[in-house]
Amino acid sequence: ETGVTQSPTHLIKTRGQQVTLRCSSQSGHNTVSWYQQALGQGPQFIFQYYREEENGRGNFPPRFSGLQFPNYSSELNVNALELDDSALYLCASSLRAGMAANYGYTFGSGTRLTVV
Amino acid sequence: AQRVTQPEKLLSVFKGAPVELKCNYSYSGSPELFWYVQYSRQRLQLLLRHISRESIKGFTADLNKGETSFHLKKPFAQEEDSAMYYCALKMGGGNKLTFGTGTQLKVEL
Numbered sequence: 404e405t406g407v408t409q410s411p412t413h414l415i416k417t418r419g420q421q422v423t424l425r426c427s428s429q430s431g432h433n434t435v436s437w438y439q440q441a442l443g444q445g446p447q448f449i450f451q452y453y454r455e456e457e458n459g460r461g462n463f464p465p466r467f468s469g470l471q472f473p474n475y476s477s478e479l480n481v482n483a484l485e486l487d488d489s490a491l492y493l494c495a496s497s498l499r500a501g502m503a504a505n506y507g508y509t510f511g512s513g514t515r516l517t518v519v
Numbered sequence: 520a521q522r523v524t525q526p527e528k529l530l531s532v533f534k535g536a537p538v539e540l541k542c543n544y545s546y547s548g549s550p551e552l553f554w555y556v557q558y559s560r561q562r563l564q565l566l567l568r569h570i571s572r573e574s575i576k577g578f579t580a581d582l583n584k585g586e587t588s589f590h591l592k593k594p595f596a597q598e599e600d601s602a603m604y605y606c607a608l609k610m611g612g613g614n615k616l617t618f619g620t621g622t623q624l625k626v627e628l
Contacts, residue, residue: 406562436615445523445605445618446563459614493563507553507565508616 407511409494415517416484422516424479426494429509434458435477436508437469438493446493452477484518491515521546523608525619532596533627540591540622542580542606551609552582552589553616558602566591566604576600596626 408427416422428435434453438446448461452471466482475496481488495508522545532538544550554566567575569582569589580591589606603623607616 443620445607445620446616448615448617451614461615507568510563512562 407494407496407509409492409511409514411514412512413515413517415519418484418486418518420484421480421482422484424481424492424494424514424516426477426479426496426511428475428477428494428496432496432498432509433475434497435471435475436495436497437477437479438495439463440491440493440513441487442490449479481516486518489516489518521550521608521610521617523606523617523619525604525606525622527622528620529623529625531625531627534598535595538591538593538596538600538624538626540604540606540624542589542591542619544587544589544606544608546587546608546610548610550582552580553607553609554578554580554589554591555605555607555618556602557605563605596624598626598628600624601626 407429410425436451437449439449440446449463449467450460450469451458452469455471468480470478491513493513494511497508524543526541552569555563556566557563567573578591578593580589582589601624603621605621606619609616
């Protein structure tokens with residue numbers, strides 16, 4: 404059984420650029436959630452995808468968007484990067500959307516994004 | 520809006536001493552509470568859930584709706600308990616977790 408894998412592990416981008424982060428969910432998991440973790444803070448919910456559709460969104464602007472593919476892998480896209488977007492981005496997969504948090508997410512190691 | 524407060528950024532205890540990591544939440548509905556743990560160089564992982572009323576690695580947590588608290592406790596701390604602990608809240612029927620800012624537990628010999 405494989406866990407959640409994220410790529411890349413580290414990334415440096417310039418303000419105004421666009422970035423795509425990738426996530427492969429744990430085998431058998433059909434729901435993927437993305438979290439942003441700023442330094443010294445807890446993870447903040449960005450959005451969740453289930454069956455290739457967005458299934459809930461946190462307080463993030465539209466320039467944060469995502470995709471889920473038929474194999475349940477997912478992408479997080481951020482346009483017009485700002486300095487405050489610098490953070491650790493975590494992907495988490497789970498078995499069922501409605502029960503996602505109940506049984507616990509499986510988290511990836513994250514992608515460290517630095518915007519300069 | 521829902522909120523999770525972990526008042527201590529760092530908690531240092533000696534090995535064998537009792538541990539209590541505090542967590543308070545604000546939410547008017549029926550909450551579901553969780554503790555997540557992140558050991559050094561490892562991923563964030565679920566430690567325990569209030570709905571299962573379980574004890575994991577000697578840790579327990581009781582949901583106190585009157586005090587809106589979900590403190591994590593262990594009677595005798597061990598060196599391997601040193602880690603970052605996050606309390607998290609899920610609104611009933613929702614699909615997102617709201618995390619606290621975390622407490623770094625350091626168990627000293």
